[in-house]
Amino acid sequence: MSDSASKKPASKGRRRFLIDSARTACGIGLLGLGIGIYSKSASSMAPMAIRPPGALDEADFLASCTRCGLCVRDCPYNILKLADVGEDVPTGTPYFMARTDPCEMCEDIPCIPVCPTGALDHKLTDINEARMGLAVVVDQEICIAFLGLRCEVCFNVCPVRGDAITLDYRHNERSGKHALFIPIVHSDACTGCGLCERACILDEAAIKIFPMHLAKGELGKHYRLGWEKKDEAGGSLVTPDQEHRYNLPEGMRYDHTGEGLIFDQANAPAMTTPDATIEETPFSSNPLETLKKGIQEAD
Amino acid sequence: MARYTVLGAEAIRKKGWWLAHKWLILRRLSQIGILLLFMLGPWAGIWIIKGNLSSSLLFDVVPMTDPFVFLQMLATGFDRFAIEAVIGASIIVVFYVLIGGRLFCSWVCPVNLVTDASFWLRRKLDIRTGANFLRNTKYWMLGMVLLVSAVSGVMAYELINPVSILHRGIIFGMGFGWFLIAAIFLFDVFVAKRGWCTNLCPMGAFYGLLGKVSPIRVRADARSKCNDCAECFVVCPEPQIIPAILKGEKRGIPPVILSGECTNCGRCIDICGEDVFHFGLRFDRSRTANFNEENNAALLKQQ
Numbered sequence: 059m060s061d062s063a064s065k066k067p068a069s070k071g072r073r074r075f076l077i078d079s080a081r082t083a084c085g086i087g088l089l090g091l092g093i094g095i096y097s098k099s100a101s102s103m104a105p106m107a108i109r110p111p112g113a114l115d116e117a118d119f120l121a122s123c124t125r126c127g128l129c130v131r132d133c134p135y136n137i138l139k140l141a142d143v144g145e146d147v148p149t150g151t152p153y154f155m156a157r158t159d160p161c162e163m164c165e166d167i168p169c170i171p172v173c174p175t176g177a178l179d180h181k182l183t184d185i186n187e188a189r190m191g192l193a194v195v196v197d198q199e200i201c202i203a204f205l206g207l208r209c210e211v212c213f214n215v216c217p218v219r220g221d222a223i224t225l226d227y228r229h230n231e232r233s234g235k236h237a238l239f240i241p242i243v244h245s246d247a248c249t250g251c252g253l254c255e256r257a258c259i260l261d262e263a264a265i266k267i268f269p270m271h272l273a274k275g276e277l278g279k280h281y282r283l284g285w286e287k288k289d290e291a292g293g294s295l296v297t298p299d300q301e302h303r304y305n306l307p308e309g310m311r312y313d314h315t316g317e318g319l320i321f322d323q324a325n326a327p328a329m330t331t332p333d334a335t336i337e338e339t340p341f342s343s344n345p346l347e348t349l350k351k352g353i354q355e356a357d
Numbered sequence: 358m359a360r361y362t363v364l365g366a367e368a369i370r371k372k373g374w375w376l377a378h379k380w381l382i383l384r385r386l387s388q389i390g391i392l393l394l395f396m397l398g399p400w401a402g403i404w405i406i407k408g409n410l411s412s413s414l415l416f417d418v419v420p421m422t423d424p425f426v427f428l429q430m431l432a433t434g435f436d437r438f439a440i441e442a443v444i445g446a447s448i449i450v451v452f453y454v455l456i457g458g459r460l461f462c463s464w465v466c467p468v469n470l471v472t473d474a475s476f477w478l479r480r481k482l483d484i485r486t487g488a489n490f491l492r493n494t495k496y497w498m499l500g501m502v503l504l505v506s507a508v509s510g511v512m513a514y515e516l517i518n519p520v521s522i523l524h525r526g527i528i529f530g531m532g533f534g535w536f537l538i539a540a541i542f543l544f545d546v547f548v549a550k551r552g553w554c555t556n557l558c559p560m561g562a563f564y565g566l567l568g569k570v571s572p573i574r575v576r577a578d579a580r581s582k583c584n585d586c587a588e589c590f591v592v593c594p595e596p597q598i599i600p601a602i603l604k605g606e607k608r609g610i611p612p613v614i615l616s617g618e619c620t621n622c623g624r625c626i627d628i629c630g631e632d633v634f635h636f637g638l639r640f641d642r643s644r645t646a647n648f649n650e651e652n653n654a655a656l657l658k659q660q
Contacts, residue, residue: 082491090501097505097513114437120511121433124426124442125521126412127529131398140525144533149516150411150525174412174422175430176439 104146107153111188123177125150129169156252191250192273201264212254221247367630380623420445432506458568463622475545495562569617589625
């Protein structure tokens with residue numbers, strides 16, 4: 059192996075190159091892993107932080123928001139903030155806090171068209187169609203409407219008044235003669251603007267805005283509400299039950315109402331079983347009698 | 358190296374202080390000017406430009422989007438982006454392809470102010486030790502950033518990107534983010550010389566790739582005047598790109614820095630007492646033609 063000596067420097071260089079590359083790859087790989095893990099935990103955003111109107115669902119939002127703050131600039135009420143490093147909201151993304159600075163629901167929604175990527179969906183042009191979150195009456199023990207006191211502030215400040223929050227009249231069991239004016243939120247109309255949360259007169263609001271995924275339940279994908287499907291189809295979609303039938307020999311019937319087995323005299327087959335054998339068994343030929351017998355004995 | 362603690366002494370003596378700092382001063386004016394332009398809105402209500410380096414709106418009309426952010430968005434697999442993002446990213450790509458990709462690093466990026474301060478302090482404290490990186494580490498970083506975006510489906514790197522965090526922080530306010538910037542500063546002082554911008558920043562890597570084809574270049578046409586003081590080598594953030602061009606006359610290497618890693622900062626032009634360097638075009642016809650003729654003549658002679 060005379061070649062080995064002359065090859066040595068080259069292989070040394072190659073070795074060094076491989077080690078350096080491996081070192082770099084390891085370092086960068088670890089860093090990448092760290093960023094990946096951090097992004098997973100950072101994506102679970104604080105529930106009280108609400109995205110601006112038209113925000114795509116959170117996964118798409120974090121894939122498309124450039125964190126430029128143009129929405130922040132064009133909000134006439136200055137409610138939006140960009141998250142700082144270390145906050146419970148992914149760095150640099152816009153949000154608002156309903157309790158202090160709710161969305162005032164501008165009719166022209168100026169924060170949306172400036173969004174350069176469409177992370178705030180440009181297709182949203184009617185603010186009433188916005189679903190920033192959903193108001194939830196979280197504390198039904200301390201909300202003073204449930205205590206029987208008149209409040210209805212949330213109902214009255216609601217920009218979609220009468221649709222997003224309605225009042226349900228219930229009997230006041232405590233006084234026995236008054237009504238409770240219970241606020242009920244309807245997800246088909248609530249935009250999640252948060253004006254109700256800000257207006258709530260309690261020290262800690264009893265009605266709060268939550269992001270949709272926290273506020274809403276979801277039916278299993280396989281659920282079909284039969285009555286709705288029936289209405290859609292204009293009739294029952296299920297084939298009616300087959301009428302139950304005994305496969306009895308010709309000339310015999312079974313009566314469900316108590317008569318039991320019936321031999322049609324006319325074309326009854328030859329009864330080979332003599333009456334004597336029937337009497338030998340302790341059971342009546344009518345099963346109902348057996349059942350009744352059991353009940354009578356138990357009594 | 359101790360004799361370089363006063364960098365550019367010869368250049369200052371020969372050209373005067375102002376000319377020996379011409380590009381540095383212009384660069385600082387550009388960096389601070391761009392920040393001020395963005396601040397003019399929130400401070401004075403004059404909205405020439407709105408947003409930040411990630412995306413902005415010039416005169417409420419011209420959209421601009423950082424192509425590096427746009428690329429991360431593409432990597433996540435998100436494909437329903439608005440047309441403004443495409444227009445905005447294209448504008449920036451064309452701009453930097455024309456004037457030099459990493460011009461962003463030295464003339465626009467706010468982190469450069471931080472890391473240049475680190476470099477200055479490092480020299481003041483005479484710190485010479487530090488971690489070594491493979492020269493292409495920042496390209497690994499660029500690949501990693503795009504991979505993490507693709508795997509996680511979100512722009513994960515934007516959670517910690519010091520460039521966007523600093524620029525956004527200056528304009529929109531920042532608290533904890535300052536610790537990240539301080540970390541970069543200290544890293545560059547104590548851990549690695551020009552650690553962040555030269556070795557790690559994936560944004561620099563991206564703009565470096567953009568700048569590979571740009572026509573505006575630092576040229577060393579007067580390289581025969583070089584007196585081997587090596588000050589350009591000391592001040593250059595990417596010193597590895599200089600020697601081959603500066604000393605390559607005999608080997609027939611054209612006197613123009615073609616590497617995309619050059620940030621067009623112009624510090625080598627300032628620092629050189631002999632005026633070896635100047636900004637020029639990639640294909641300076643007269644000089645290249647000259648060069649080719651000389652080269653051919655030399656080749657003929659050899660034959």
